[in-house]
Amino acid sequence: MYIYNNLSNRKERFIPCEDNQVKMYVCGMTVQDKPHIGHMKSFLTADVMRRYLEYRGYRVKLVQNFTDVDDKIINRANQEGVPYLTVANRYIEEYYQVSDRLNIRRADIYPRATEHIPDIIALIQRLIDKGVAYEAAGDVYFAVEKHPDYGKLSNRSIADMIEGTRKDVQSNKKHPLDFALWKAAKPDEPHWDSPWGKGRPGWHIECSAMAMKYLGETFDIHGGGLDLIFPHHENERAQSEAATGKPFAHFWCEGGLLEIENTATKKVEKMSKSLNNFFAMSDILEKFEPDAVRMFLISGHYRSPLNFSEARMAEAKARLDRLRETFRNMSFILKDFDDDATLDVESSEPEVKELYEKAKAVREKFEAAMDDDFNTAQAMAVLFDVAKAANTFMASRQERFSSTDKRVLDYSRGILQDFLHVLGFSDAIFAEDTRATDITDDLIQILIEVRKTARMEKQWAIADTIRNRLEALGIALEDRPGGETRWKWK
RNA sequence: GGCGACGUACCCAAGUGGCUAAGGGAGCGGUCUGCAAAACCGCUAUUCAUCGGUUCGACUCCGAUCGUCGCCUCCA
Numbered sequence: 001m002y003i004y005n006n007l008s009n010r011k012e013r014f015i016p017c018e019d020n021q022v023k024m025y026v027c028g029m030t031v032q033d034k035p036h037i038g039h040m041k042s043f044l045t046a047d048v049m050r051r052y053l054e055y056r057g058y059r060v061k062l063v064q065n066f067t068d069v070d071d072k073i074i075n076r077a078n079q080e081g082v083p084y085l086t087v088a089n090r091y092i093e094e095y096y097q098v099s100d101r102l103n104i105r106r107a108d109i110y111p112r113a114t115e116h117i118p119d120i121i122a123l124i125q126r127l128i129d130k131g132v133a134y135e136a137a138g139d140v141y142f143a144v145e146k147h148p149d150y151g152k153l154s155n156r157s158i159a160d161m162i163e164g165t166r167k168d169v170q171s172n173k174k175h176p177l178d179f180a181l182w183k184a185a186k187p188d189e190p191h192w193d194s195p196w197g198k199g200r201p202g203w204h205i206e207c208s209a210m211a212m213k214y215l216g217e218t219f220d221i222h223g224g225g226l227d228l229i230f231p232h233h234e235n236e237r238a239q240s241e242a243a244t245g246k247p248f249a250h251f252w253c254e255g256g257l258l259e260i261e262n263t264a265t266k267k268v269e270k271m272s273k274s275l276n277n278f279f280a281m282s283d284i285l286e287k288f289e290p291d292a293v294r295m296f297l298i299s300g301h302y303r304s305p306l307n308f309s310e311a312r313m314a315e316a317k318a319r320l321d322r323l324r325e326t327f328r329n330m331s332f333i334l335k336d337f338d339d340d341a342t343l344d345v346e347s348s349e350p351e352v353k354e355l356y357e358k359a360k361a362v363r364e365k366f367e368a369a370m371d372d373d374f375n376t377a378q379a380m381a382v383l384f385d386v387a388k389a390a391n392t393f394m395a396s397r398q399e400r401f402s403s404t405d406k407r408v409l410d411y412s413r414g415i416l417q418d419f420l421h422v423l424g425f426s427d428a429i430f431a432e433d434t435r436a437t438d439i440t441d442d443l444i445q446i447l448i449e450v451r452k453t454a455r456m457e458k459q460w461a462i463a464d465t466i467r468n469r470l471e472a473l474g475i476a477l478e479d480r481p482g483g484e485t486r487w488k489w490k
Numbered sequence: 491g492g493c494g495a496c497g498u499a500c501c502c503a504a505g506u507g508g509c510u511a512a513g514g515g516a517g518c519g520g521u522c523u524g525c526a527a528a529a530c531c532g533c534u535a536u537u538c539a540u541c542g543g544u545u546c547g548a549c550u551c552c553g554a555u556c557g558u559c560g561c562c563u564c565c566a
Contacts, residue, residue, distance in 0.1 A: 009494090027566065035566090042566035072564070154561075160492050161562065203564085225566030226495090232565085256495085257560070268558075272565055299514080300503060304496080305559065315502065315515045322514080325528065369504090377504050381513035388513090388530095395522095395530040460524060467526075478527055486528095 001371035006252040027224030031091035032072040036278035038258035038271040064107040098281040113206035136172035138184025154230035204235040222249035256305040292317040298376035327430040359412040399482035
């Protein structure tokens with residue numbers, strides 16, 4: 001398979017460092033506020049990559065950090081008058097909640113910066129010993145000019161960057177682009193003892209220390225948002241490779257940002273905490289189901305920006321409903337279908353053969369799409385193709401299905417389920433709605449029968465009242481061509 | 491100003507140096523239906539921002555122009 005590498009600016013053949021093992025690090029959140037849907041785009045992207053890699057037979061070790069000490073967390077804690085870890089823990093907890101609801105599989109390890117201070121100090125010391133970092137008044141800085149490769153990931157040269165740099169007031173730095181590995185503690189700040197006095201880690205170093213600790217000095221894939229390329233990932237790479245003399249991550253896979261239209265200026269801009277234009281993931285989940293969010297987030301390519309709006313979410317929901325409808329219709333037909341005879345395609349009718357061929361081709365087409373830098377949009381199109389074919393097939397049958405018909409539908413359903421799972425959709429799409437308890441079903445069946453009688457007597461007002469009242473409760477009735485009436489939650 | 495990405499139908503969105511430019515949403519017409527809903531069938535890009543160039547041939551490669559976005563400061 002091929003994955004786009006931001007380091008080389010092109011797609012490269014993906015070959016893991018170790019045979020069957022993929023080691024992956026995703027830059028997690030600085031837990032200063034609620035996770036918003038832009039954050040979750042990154043993590044859901046990583047989740048899809050991981051699931052597909054596993055589908056492909058790799059064992060994946062995924063590490064995703066929490067940066068739980070930084071200026072903004074400290075500020076927020078001061079405003080609230082609580083310890084900084086209270087703030088951090090609160091948002092970490094919320095992260096887990098929304099992540100679980102989105103069916104994002106848990107990473108293998110979620111290391112936290114504050115729990116790795118000794119590792120961080122050791123790494124900084126290593127850099128000082130190598131002569132690429134220096135201490136100045138209790139701070140420690142990485143000397144950018146000592147690292148010849150600096151700027152490669154973000155495609156810029158030190159000279160270019162200096163032009164755009166504002167004058168830095170604090171001048172413990174030897175070079176304006178040098179960045180802090182360790183910051184001397186200001187009064188009343190959280191701090192730890194270190195060889196350079198009391199202080200706390202700078203922003204980038206924790207990722208290097210923790211990635212190396214859990215994945216080794218070289219690993220396969222480094223993910224995160226595109227806005228992290230500079231300075232975060234550039235600095236991470238520089239300090240890591242300066243320390244070890246080895247490549248840090250092989251593939252740098254930063255994803256496109258979530259954008260949103262500014263209602264005042266009509267301009268599209270990235271969703272971020274600093275612009276205060278974000279939609280908390282928890283709020284969106286009040287309104288839209290998790291699978292619809294997933295459908296929305298994978299509707300384009302992960303490297304492209306994605307524009308958020310309620311209308312787009314509603315569209316994603318409609319896409320999801322289309323698939324769900326197909327599954328519902330299959331389920332009605334396959335109710336009590338329990339037959340493990342093999343499908344004899346050769347002697348089947350052309351319609352059966354056609355659906356079978358469509359479903360059978362999914363594996364190859366889906367893999368071709370996903371092997372090409374995780375093209376989820378293409379992959380979804382492949383699945384929609386089969387859903388359409390199944391719908392067409394079902395519509396062609398006038399509600400009478402032979403066991404061969406059922407076999408090919410069962411086969412198609414299995415294929416669709418398998419591949420929707422690979423993309424991380426939950427069983428909620430194809431499983432029966434859990435709100436439908438048996439008694440509910442019985443009660444609705446009674447109403448359906450009453451309505452049926454009314455319809456036979458052409459008492460349309462009664463029939464429609466039943467349907468409308470149920471509709472108001474979120475229950476939709478469908479009269480099928482054969483005279484059968486089905487119900488579903490809307 | 492520097493670096494990078496992008497501009498495909500009403501909307502979202504994949505894609506390819508030459509075979510009908512995927513898929514979805516929305517709309518319209520039809521089938522089915524007492525009416526709906528859902529589904530199915532048909533229609534909605536002679537064209538891929540604009541202008542040049544390379545080529546037998548480009549939407550796809552190159553250049554310019556216009557537009558949008560991101561990074562250059564904290565940010566998934």
